[in-house]
Amino acid sequence: MTQMGNSQKRSRNLEDIAARAGVSRSTVSRVINHDPKVSDKTREKVWAVIEQEGFSPNPVARALATNRTNVIGVVIPHSPHITFEDAYYFPTLLSGISKIANKRGYSILLWLRQSEDDERNFHRRIVSNRLMDGLIIASPPQTYSLIDHFLEANANFVMVERPSHHADIINYVTIDNIEVAYAAVSHLVNLGRCRIGTITGNLTITDGVDRFEGYKQALLDGGLTFDNELIYEGNFSYQCGYDGIKALLDKNIDSVFTANDISARGALHALHEAGVRVPEDVAVVSVDDLPTAVQVTPPLTTVHHPIEKKGEHAASILIDLIEGKVSKTQHVVLPTELIVRESCGAYLNVEN
Amino acid sequence: MTQMGNSQKRSRNLEDIAARAGVSRSTVSRVINHDPKVSDKTREKVWAVIEQEGFSPNPVARALATNRTNVIGVVIPHSPHITFEDAYYFPTLLSGISKIANKRGYSILLWLRQSEDDERNFHRRIVSNRLMDGLIIASPPQTYSLIDHFLEANANFVMVERPSHHADIINYVTIDNIEVAYAAVSHLVNLGRCRIGTITGNLTITDGVDRFEGYKQALLDGGLTFDNELIYEGNFSYQCGYDGIKALLDKNIDSVFTANDISARGALHALHEAGVRVPEDVAVVSVDDLPTAVQVTPPLTTVHHPIEKKGEHAASILIDLIEGKVSKTQHVVLPTELIVRESCGAYLNVEN
DNA sequence: TATCTTTGTGGGAGCGCTCCCATTTTTATA
DNA sequence: TATAAAAATGGGAGCGCTCCCACAAAGATA
Missing domain, CATH: 3.40.50.2300 (Response regulator)
Incomplete structure (x- = not known):
């Protein structure tokens, strides 16, 4: 009975542990914080009590004292x-x-x-x-x-x-979102595509703007002219990929750079419905390399985003x-x- | 200069606010905690100082005192x-x-x-x-x-x-995962399907087990016999859906219940590759109703998971x-x- | 005006730590 | 053995709150 009452009462704080170990609060604190200025004998004694009691210091109190919360x-x-x-x-x-x-x-x-x-x-x-x-x-x-x-x-x-x-x-x-887009679009250029459309990301977001910029640069460096007709302003969504491709198909594109894989999936879907072959009729390149990039047909060429x-x-x-x-x-x-x-x-x- | 030194020093605690408002720490605490036992005049005075100083009480100290962190x-x-x-x-x-x-x-x-x-x-x-x-x-x-x-x-x-x-x-x-699966499979039964396969979820997880159970019950209640051949043990992954369908196709199924939408996507992919028509040749029903459920071809019949x-x-x-x-x-x-x-x-x- | 409530306010104690300084104990050196 | 130096330990103060009790001020009642 007494024993039970004893073991029932879990140690709540440093002072409890200190009392049980026959040392002071400060020493227990030192042990817990791995302060070297504690004798081996004391350290062992204190650790034994800590383990036995399953004690861990209160992080709130520690945070108040140190002004750090981890x-x-x-x-x-x-x-x-x-x-x-x-x-x-x-x-x-x-x-x-x-x-x-x-x-x-x-x-x-x-x-x-x-x-x-x-x-x-x-x-x-x-x-x-x-x-x-x-x-x-x-x-x-x-x-x-x-x-x-x-x-x-x-x-x-x-x-x-x-x-x-x-x-x-x-x-x-x-x-480097510019470089990312540049690499993707250059890939198309190198494969001989010359009517390269794009379904952009959200152009109020830095990423969207940069990827669009990379697209333009790659075209220019590839000796192609930048054509406003081939731009569809999207927002990184599946839907914009789907809608965008329908719009661009009228412009006679032979390839498209989508700002992310999600919109590429939408584009692929629309392309499939329209009976357009990928990559034969229209090539698709994108950015992100999501796990789903290998689950679509055909598997997506895309820039891996870490x-x-x-x-x-x-x-x-x-x-x-x-x-x-x-x-x-x-x-x-x-x-x-x-x-x-x-x-x-x-x-x-x-x-x- | 003096003024600047004055306004630079942000109030750090209740005591600072109290001093500035000409009241005690306790009163400021009461105001902050919406204690009604504060006169209107005092309350307004204190709030004014709090607002002006942009003060908010330290949650760590509060947590230590109340033993609640929110x-x-x-x-x-x-x-x-x-x-x-x-x-x-x-x-x-x-x-x-x-x-x-x-x-x-x-x-x-x-x-x-x-x-x-x-x-x-x-x-x-x-x-x-x-x-x-x-x-x-x-x-x-x-x-x-x-x-x-x-x-x-x-x-x-x-x-x-x-x-x-x-x-x-x-x-x-x-x-109720049993009911969920039951509803999905019963749907197939009601549509006249009779060779209903399943690609299960992970059978070490309650959800997986329950959905499998619901599948069995629906078959039995639908007057169909439970056939071990039509079971493919999966793990909720895309890959298992893909692999599973290939195995089940040999067993001459006319429909399949997949344990989740992800594996349904894998199954759809394999079905498409195999030239099997969905739903004409094989119907697919699943669980989850992920956003992608409407992005696949054909759109997936599935049990919405809230x-x-x-x-x-x-x-x-x-x-x-x-x-x-x-x-x-x-x-x-x-x-x-x-x-x-x-x-x-x-x-x-x-x-x- | 004296007394009892009610309402409002102030300040001590305490939450469980860390930090620092004072003190004790041990070890090294003369 | 005396003394200085180093190592180990203890305990006060403080972190910024809340809680509670004591007390002051204002209002109600006789």
């Missing part, structure tokens, strides 16, 4: 880029972030803005929540008051994608920043690679 | 069910959770287990992280030591999907539990609905 925030605004149609982007990014966070002992506080949430309120809640040591902001729209706020507050944050303003003083991780790596780098930079391991502004541009499959007929040409 | 945890184990192939499930669930969390003033701490993370360590970190008032555990594998631990610790948690053990004392939100609603209910129950608004064990079974499109030929039959 939590990083991830803000996912409800932007057109991250719709649930492209449900792949966001979990993959998160997976990369989580990989590094887990490794370095950080937890992730997730801020998902719902379409019905008021933006001001959403921001206010993030800003006043001081449970985080730093933030990763994923693909924000062009104007984004949060960023100004954090900049002003001199807070630790890293953006995924290149910011449209203050890019020089903001930490970010991105790919989404998970983006998350890893963003988390890594942020934690370095938090821990004071780096101080100057960090810019990371990850390499990309054109994955040649069958939707452009590259292999057919080689065989000729 | 944070809920979401654990996503790296289970076969939630692979990134079905990237839709997890963000959608999260979206539902976030919707309610935002509304009720809670933040979300996300625990994503990476394949390389050690399970014990992962659990240990969650358990010792007392930054959360409660947890939502999404689709765990059958044995899941976390659950036992939380059960033992008498912690607040809600599972998404029906747990395999202790279901009577665990809060959960789910759909994933986002699951998240909403789970969050809602958890927060009720935390706030003491409910005490007894909560079990929610959400309704589902068969969405008839073209992959089973229902409309064709109607026209006949």
Whole structure:
């Protein structure tokens, strides 16, 4: 009975452990924090009690004392880029972030803005929540008051994608979207395609603009003229790919560059319905290399987008920043690679 | 200069605000917490200072004092069910959770287990992280030591999907997977199909088992005999749908029930390659109603799976539990609905 | 005007840590 | 053995809140 009463009472804090181990609160704290200034004998004694009691220190109290929480925030605004149609982007990014966070002992506080949430309120809640040591902001729209706020507050944050303003003083991780599009379109040019249409992404987003820019450059460098007729302004969605191709088919294209795989899928669907052969009649090239890129017919030639790596780098930079391991502004541009499959007929040409 | 020095110094805590407003720390606390026992005059005076200083109370200190953080945890184990192939499930669930969390003033701490993370360590970190008032555990594998631990610790948690053990004392939100499969297969039966194959989900997961069970019941109730030849054991993946259909085609099926839309897509792909007409030669029915269900050819007849609603209910129950608004064990079974499109030929039959 | 309520306000104690300085104990050196 | 230096330990103060009790001020009742 007495024994039971004894073992029932779990140790709640350092003081309890200290009492049980016959040392002081401070010594227990030192043991837990791996302070070398503790004798081996004491350390063992204290660890034994800690293990036996299954004790772990209260992170809230620790946070109050140290002003550090070991939590990083991830803000996912409800932007057109991250719709649930492209449900792949966001979990993959998160997976990369989580990989590094887990490794370095950080937890992730997730801020998902719902379409019905008021933006001001959403921001206010993030800003006043001081449970985080730093933030990763994923693909924000062009104007984004949060960023100004954090900049002003001199807070630790890293953006995924290149910011449209203050890019020089903001930490970010991105790919070179111009180059990505350039590589894709050049591939078409090299295969002899000359009426190359495009279904653009959202042109209010840096990524969309950059990919469109790369398209234009590749055409020019390939000796082709840029033709406004061959542009269909889309928004990264399946639907715009589907609608876009119908519009472009009238313009007699022999190939199309879609700004992402989702819209490429829409395009492929429409092409199939129209009885147009891919790649023989119209070649399709895209960006992202989603898992579905190999599930469509024909398998999609697309530029691989290292989404998970983006998350890893963003988390890594942020934690370095938090821990004071780096101080100057960090810019990371990850390499990309054109994955040649069958939707452009590259292999057919080689065989000729 | 003096003025600047003055305005530069942001108020850090209640005491600062109190000093500026000429009241005590306690009164400021009362104002912030909407305690009615404050005179209107004082309240206004204090609010004015708070607004002017842009002050918000430190949540860490508050958490230490109240033993409540207003944070809920979401654990996503790296289970076969939630692979990134079905990237839709997890963000959608999260979206539902976030919707309610935002509304009720809670933040979300996300625990994503990476394949390389050690399970014990992962659990240990969650358990010792007392930054959360409660947890939502999404689709765990059958044995899941976390659950036992939380059960033992008498912690607040809600599972998404029906747990395999202790279901009577665990809060959960789910759909009736037996009924779901039953509805799908009965649809085929009613359309006169009689050689109905199935590509099952992962049979180590409750959902997979239940859907298989529903398939069997529907066959029996439909006056058909259950034939082992027509079963292909899959795992919810695209690949198993693809492979499964090839195996089943040899068995002369006239229709197939796939355990989810992802595997249905794989099946459709293989069917198309094999030159088999859908729905004329083989009808396909599935579960989930992902956005891609309307993007395939033909559009998929499938049972709608209210994933986002699951998240909403789970969050809602958890927060009720935390706030003491409910005490007894909560079990929610959400309704589902068969969405008839073209992959089973229902409309064709109607026209006949 | 005296007394009892009611309403409003202030400040101590405490949440469980860390940090720092003072003190004790041990070890090295003369 | 005396003394200096180094290593180990203890405990106060403080992080910024909330909670509670004591008290002051204002209003109601006799």
